[in-house]
Amino acid sequence: MSDFEPKVVAFVCNWCTYAGADLTGTSRIKYASNVKIIRFPCTGRIDFMLLLKSFANGADGIIISGCHPNDCHYTSGNFHAKRRWIMFKELMDFMGIDMKRITFSWVSAAEGARWAEVVNTTVARVRELGPYVSYKQMVNTHIEEEVTNE
Amino acid sequence: MSNVATKAKELLESKAVQVVIGYENGTNGVVRPAFITTPAKAAQLIYDERCVQNLAVYLTKHEVKHFGKMGIVATLPVMRSIMMLISEQQVFPDNIVVLGIADDGNILDFADMKIMQAHIGKSNLENPSKDQEKLAELNKMSLEERFKFWEQELSKCIKCYACRQSCPMCYCTRCFTECNQPQWLPVQSNTHGNMEWHILRAMHLAGRCISCGECGRACPVNIPCHLLTMQLADQTFNYFNVHAGISEDMKSVMSTFEPNDKESFII
Numbered sequence: 001m002s003d004f005e006p007k008v009v010a011f012v013c014n015w016c017t018y019a020g021a022d023l024t025g026t027s028r029i030k031y032a033s034n035v036k037i038i039r040f041p042c043t044g045r046i047d048f049m050l051l052l053k054s055f056a057n058g059a060d061g062i063i064i065s066g067c068h069p070n071d072c073h074y075t076s077g078n079f080h081a082k083r084r085w086i087m088f089k090e091l092m093d094f095m096g097i098d099m100k101r102i103t104f105s106w107v108s109a110a111e112g113a114r115w116a117e118v119v120n121t122t123v124a125r126v127r128e129l130g131p132y133v134s135y136k137q138m139v140n141t142h143i144e145e146e147v148t149n150e
Numbered sequence: 151m152s153n154v155a156t157k158a159k160e161l162l163e164s165k166a167v168q169v170v171i172g173y174e175n176g177t178n179g180v181v182r183p184a185f186i187t188t189p190a191k192a193a194q195l196i197y198d199e200r201c202v203q204n205l206a207v208y209l210t211k212h213e214v215k216h217f218g219k220m221g222i223v224a225t226l227p228v229m230r231s232i233m234m235l236i237s238e239q240q241v242f243p244d245n246i247v248v249l250g251i252a253d254d255g256n257i258l259d260f261a262d263m264k265i266m267q268a269h270i271g272k273s274n275l276e277n278p279s280k281d282q283e284k285l286a287e288l289n290k291m292s293l294e295e296r297f298k299f300w301e302q303e304l305s306k307c308i309k310c311y312a313c314r315q316s317c318p319m320c321y322c323t324r325c326f327t328e329c330n331q332p333q334w335l336p337v338q339s340n341t342h343g344n345m346e347w348h349i350l351r352a353m354h355l356a357g358r359c360i361s362c363g364e365c366g367r368a369c370p371v372n373i374p375c376h377l378l379t380m381q382l383a384d385q386t387f388n389y390f391n392v393h394a395g396i397s398e399d400m401k402s403v404m405s406t407f408e409p410n411d412k413e414s415f416i417i
Binding site: 048049052056069070076079080082083084085086087088089090091092093094095096097098099103104105106118134138139141 | 288289291293294295296297298299300301334340341342345346349350352353356357378381382385386389390403404405407409411413415416417
């Protein structure tokens with residue numbers, strides 16, 4: 001598995017983490033290039049289906065990040081997101097989907113170094129876990145079935 | 151005539167309601183829902199241990215609302231569904247009369263919703279013990295075992311959406327499964343798409359499931375899909391100290407928050 005490069009998708013909020021990631025760059029801090037950042041208006045706007053779709057489309061890890069509690073640009077978006085992620089995490093755990101592959105974090109616009117740290121630790125952890133074989137197998141089963149049926 | 155039938159007859163005769171939703175004998179010893187509109191037919195109504203279907207699902211159906219004021223035979227899960235529907239403004243207290251049934255089978259007279267609320271408050275709001283045992287068993291398994299279990303179970307799903315149709319809380323007239331821009335779910339049945347559907351269904355019922363287990367009973371291929379929503383009902387109580395369907399003015403769990411909601415996984 002030495003040549004395994006994890007694919008990590010990061011769903012971040014426009015107002016804090018995206019600006020924080022920008023600061024990481026302007027501060028010339030190097031971090032793992034495995035991450036693909038997707039910008040959202042707010043963490044409250046991130047649908048949990050997008051996480052499932054990421055896994056289905058080949059992601060091995062996911063980062064969700066937004067403003068610290070009480071710092072939301074829309075006052076309460078991240079509080080709503082927090083409740084949603086609590087429920088989502090419990091459901092995923094119950095269904096046997098590996099939550100070690102998903103990092104939830106709060107990163108502010110001033111925390112450039114912290115963003116690098118969040119990405120690096122996530123990538124390192126996912127690298128250790130290897131590709132998400134069990135989920136990919138489940139997704140691929142029906143594709144194989146369809147091919148043989150044709 | 152059963153107690154339920156007598157009471158239903160009274161209600162229909164006095165024109166307090168235009169329809170009574172209850173149970174009647176079907177074929178081959180099964181019971182089926184009945185919609186009684188005339189006092190003469192009230193005698194068909196029965197209540198026994200076979201009557202487990204959650205009738206609250208009909209309260210939001212256009213065809214039933216069309217009759218006018220509705221009376222409904224309600225066991226505890228049905229009462230909780232009604233409370234939940236009232237709190238979500240899908241049912242209006244003025245438009246229904248609840249024929250409550252206590253655990254011992256006696257008829258409860260609810261003059262108004264506050265009395266029903268008090269009755270619910272005194273009742274056991276936990277998941278049914280049989281399901282709670284199964285939850286504990288699953289929670290003891292390793293992550294891989296649980297994934298295998300659900301992969302196996304959900305591969306059986308034929309996407310008939312009986313789980314959705316039987317649920318009183320799934321009342322959207324346009325479900326996201328019928329939306330195709332974007333197409334969130336594949337139309338055909340495959341294990342991955344099935345899992346996405348069941349995750350989505352459970353998430354939409356987070357903090358709203360009243361643990362009646364109707365989805366699991368409705369499933370034609372016996373997927374224990376009620377365990378997913380019951381697990382979340384359990385966790386809702388764990389995290390937010392709320393049981394669904396306990397009061398008329400209950401705030402929706404997933405669209406409200408407390409600044410100090412506890413969690414330990416966000417870094």
